[in-house]
Amino acid sequence: MSETGYRLDDLLALMAVLRDPAQGCPWDLKQDWDSIVPHTLEEAYEVADVIERRAWDELPGELGDLLFQVVYYSQFACEEGRFDFHDVVHTLTAKMVYRHPHVFPDGTLASRRPPGVSAEQAEARQAELEQVNRRWESLKADERARRADDTSSPSLLDDVPRTLPALSRAAKLSKRAARAGFDWPDTTGVIAKIREELDEVEQALAAGDRDHAASEVGDLLFAVTNLARTLKADPERCLRATNAKFERRFRYVEAALARQGMTPHDADLDTMERHWQAAKRLEPPFSPTPSEGDRP
Secondary structure: OOOOOOOHHHHHHHHHHHOOOOOOOHHHHHOOHHHHHHHHHHHHHHHHHHHHOOOHHHHHHHHHHHHHHHHHHHHHHHHOOOOOHHHHHHHHHHHHHHHOOOOOOOOOHHHOOOOOOOHHHHHHHHHHHHHHHHHHHHHHHHHHHHHOOOOOOOOOOOOOOOOOOHHHHHHHHHHHHHHOOOOOOOHHHHHHHHHHHHHHHHHHHHOOOHHHHHHHHHHHHHHHHHHHHHOOEOHHHHHHHHHHHHHHHHHHHHHHHHHOOOOOOOOOHHHHHHHHHHHHHOOOOOOOOOEOOOOO
């Protein structure tokens, strides 16, 4: 790690200059809360992509791009007199201290446990681990209740962001419900639900009702997402891995056809399937998918 170079205060100063009406950048001056959101989502996915590719040399740059999004929103808020970046840091730190009473027993950052853990302490902490997630969810439930309007009843689902990708949001919604006991006891029930939803898709198609079939496909996807959750797999990662696998194999098909002087438009399905099977044989039969995190 470098001992020299720019610091966080330099980044905040840079943003203030970019947004300065007299000397700022015209593009940055045009931005607002809504225009930056797509960039934030894109930067988050680029961080995920770099991590999955284990391209560690690219990660500092991508993390910096993601951090820049937080600086952007903080600058907007500062200009409007709402809050600034330091308020963001304070709020985050206070929230994390509050959610980790097993680490900060007095509710302050200074009350953290001293370094070094004995064997007995390690064993005690292992036993404590089962209680941590329950406490975490309980604390978050308290936070949701405090944020709820006086006229509404708090729900376990209140703070699941609507802007999450649909697969991720489905997994999070079902995980929240499962922690309240609304879940199948094992994967057998989930698989039966998948078969049930697939049957309903087929019935809708047989009846010629494509709109109903499309609705049932949504139910089928939700059930498959639940299966990923019960396997402790992130459905977004699962699908991204399959997307990458499909892309590798289809590019192989294109290359094989090109050697024959053809394109996919020229080849029949049997020819493309033969090259597809050849591409499959070149790959290992199984590549583990990283498990999802334990945080709600």
